[in-house]
Structure formats: C-alpha cells, structure tokens
Amino acid sequence: MASRREGRGxxxxxxxxxxAGKSTQLVALSARLSAAGYDTLFTREPGGTPAGEAIRRVVLDPTLRVDPLPEFLLYSAARAQHVADVIAPALAAGRDVVCDRFTAASVAYQGYGRGLDLGFVAELNARVTGGLEADLTVLLDIDPVAGLARASGRAAHDRLEAAGLAFHRRVRSGFIAQAEADGGRRWVRIDADAAETAVTEAVWRAVSPLLAPGEVGR
Ligand SMILES: Nc1ncnc2c1ncn2[C@@H]1O[C@H](COP(=O)(O)OP(=O)(O)O)[C@@H](O)[C@H]1O
Ligand SMILES: [Mg+2]
Structure with a gap:
C-alpha cells in the first residue's frame, strides 16, 4: 500500500x-474521521501491543502495590514496545496516529503526581520513545472533582482513581504546566467541563487540520 503522504505522519x-472525556472524545473523533475516509490509527497507553496490554493489567490492578519508580518503569516498558512496534512504523509509513496518553502523562502522573524527579522522567521518556514527540497534545482539562465524579460512575476503579484528590490536583497542575511551557505551539488546552458536543467541536477544530484525509498516495 502506498503511503498517503511523502513525509512522516x-x-x-x-x-x-x-x-476528562478522553475515551469519549476519541470514539467521536474516530467515527468522524472514518466517515470522512481518513486512515488514522487509534491506539492507547499503557497498552497498544500484546505486551503493553499485559503490562496495563499490572499497573492498573488496584490489588497490586507498585511504588512510584517501578510504576514509571512499567509504563515506560509498555511505551517502548508501543513506539517500536506500532507508533513509529505507522508514522514512518505516512499514517497519522492518535494516542490516548503518552509521555506527558508520565510527566504529570509520575513526576508531578508521585514526585519522581522531573529531569529523570524527561530523560527516560526521551529514551523509550527514541526522541519521538507528539506533534499536537490535546489537553482535555477539568477540575479533578468534576472528573472523578464522572469517572466514579464506572464499575472498575483503578489505583489512580483511588489515590486521592491532592494527587489528582498535582497531576492536573502538571498537565497545565506542560501546556503553558509549550506556549500554544504543540499543545491545545480545551475546557472539558463543557457539554460533550462542544468539546467534540473544539477537538475537531484543533486536530483535523493536522491530519491527512484519505489514502492520497494510493
Ligand atoms: N462533556 C461531558 N459531559 C458530561 N459527561 C461526560 C462528558 N464527556 C464524557 N463524559 C462522561 O464522563 C465519564 C468519563 O469519560 P471518559 O471518556 O471515560 O473519560 P477519560 O477517558 O478521560 O477518563 C463517562 O461516563 C462519559 O460518558
Ligand atoms: Mg479513558
């Protein structure tokens, strides 16, 4: 199959x-892109590969106690496999990739949230991705109280949801700090406390200009 564009996706x-509504918005975005003929690859972290999904079951199992450093190493192990097996090959073939969480989540959760050294988090992030960075990070921003109230409607509670409000406030501040440090070049912050359809529209405005429609090169 010919790639859709000359350069990388x-x-x-x-x-x-x-x-915040990441899963909800990714379903809506995926449906809209498929209907319009886009060949975008949707994937998620931790996971995205068989080994990554096995690691996901460990890191999100509330019955297992995992300290901050090994937790970060598990996420990083899953990410390294995911980049090598799925993300990098797709991008190299000219295909666009949309991923539910990536390196910024480790900065926010393991760095700001769990207190690991931010320089170390950044260094390991760069190692496991081979320096690959997101072209656009969409921050669905919401107060943790509102977000956790939504999420608590779910059947399963993973460790992150049980970890307490203070932790989640640090995580949110970690995301906002990254968006502000970027200065609006490769991050867009969307108010995720708005109605679902309003968020969907804001996501579309931010994301669609970056994606290549259809199978241009075929
Ligand atoms: N804009 C919204 N307004 C109200 N509820 C929402 C909105 N977006 C998502 N939800 C609901 O909130 C819950 C969590 O959404 P989800 O997409 O799973 O969040 P995330 O993947 O970011 O953790 C789900 O029950 C979902 O239906
Ligand atoms: Mg989700």
Missing part, C-alpha cells in the same frame, strides 16, 4: 485527568 496525543 503526525502524532496527536490526548491527555487530561481521569474522567
């Missing part, structure tokens, strides 16, 4: 606190 990442 674009990597778009969705981030935000628990219950």
């Amino acid at each position: 674009h990597l778009v990442v969705f981030e935000g606190p628990e219950g």
Whole structure:
C-alpha cells in the first residue's frame, strides 16, 4: 500500500485527568474521521501491543502495590514496545496516529503526581520513545472533582482513581504546566467541563487540520 503522504505522519496525543472525556472524545473523533475516509490509527497507553496490554493489567490492578519508580518503569516498558512496534512504523509509513496518553502523562502522573524527579522522567521518556514527540497534545482539562465524579460512575476503579484528590490536583497542575511551557505551539488546552458536543467541536477544530484525509498516495 502506498503511503498517503511523502513525509512522516503526525502524532496527536490526548491527555487530561481521569474522567476528562478522553475515551469519549476519541470514539467521536474516530467515527468522524472514518466517515470522512481518513486512515488514522487509534491506539492507547499503557497498552497498544500484546505486551503493553499485559503490562496495563499490572499497573492498573488496584490489588497490586507498585511504588512510584517501578510504576514509571512499567509504563515506560509498555511505551517502548508501543513506539517500536506500532507508533513509529505507522508514522514512518505516512499514517497519522492518535494516542490516548503518552509521555506527558508520565510527566504529570509520575513526576508531578508521585514526585519522581522531573529531569529523570524527561530523560527516560526521551529514551523509550527514541526522541519521538507528539506533534499536537490535546489537553482535555477539568477540575479533578468534576472528573472523578464522572469517572466514579464506572464499575472498575483503578489505583489512580483511588489515590486521592491532592494527587489528582498535582497531576492536573502538571498537565497545565506542560501546556503553558509549550506556549500554544504543540499543545491545545480545551475546557472539558463543557457539554460533550462542544468539546467534540473544539477537538475537531484543533486536530483535523493536522491530519491527512484519505489514502492520497494510493
Ligand atoms: N462533556 C461531558 N459531559 C458530561 N459527561 C461526560 C462528558 N464527556 C464524557 N463524559 C462522561 O464522563 C465519564 C468519563 O469519560 P471518559 O471518556 O471515560 O473519560 P477519560 O477517558 O478521560 O477518563 C463517562 O461516563 C462519559 O460518558
Ligand atoms: Mg479513558
């Protein structure tokens, strides 16, 4: 199959606190892109590969106690496999990739949230991705109280949701700090406390200009 564009595809990442609406918005975006003939690859972290999904079951199992450093190493192990097996090959073939969480989540959760050294988090992030960075990170921003209230409607509670409000406030501040440090070049912050359809429209405005429609090169 011919690639859709000459250069590498674009990597778009969705981030935000628990219950911000990432999964909801990714379903809506995926449906809209498929209907319009886009060949965008949707994937998620931790996971995205068989090994990554196995690691996901460990890191999100509330019955297992995992300290901050090994937790970060588990996420990083899943990410390294995901980049090598899925994300990098797709981008190299000219395909756009949309990923539910990526390196910024480790900065926010393991760095700001769990207190790991931010320089170390950044260094390991760069190692496991081979320096690959998102072309656009969509921050679905919401107060953790509102986000957790939404998320608590779910059947399963993972460790992150049980970890307490203070932790989730640090995580949110970690996402906002990254967006502000970027200065609006490769991050867009969307108010995720708005109605679902309003968020969907804001996501579309931010993301669609970056994605290549259809199978141009075929
Ligand atoms: N804009 C919204 N307004 C109200 N509820 C929402 C909105 N977006 C998502 N939800 C609901 O909030 C819950 C968490 O959404 P989800 O997409 O799973 O969040 P995330 O993947 O970011 O943790 C779900 O029950 C979903 O239906
Ligand atoms: Mg989700």
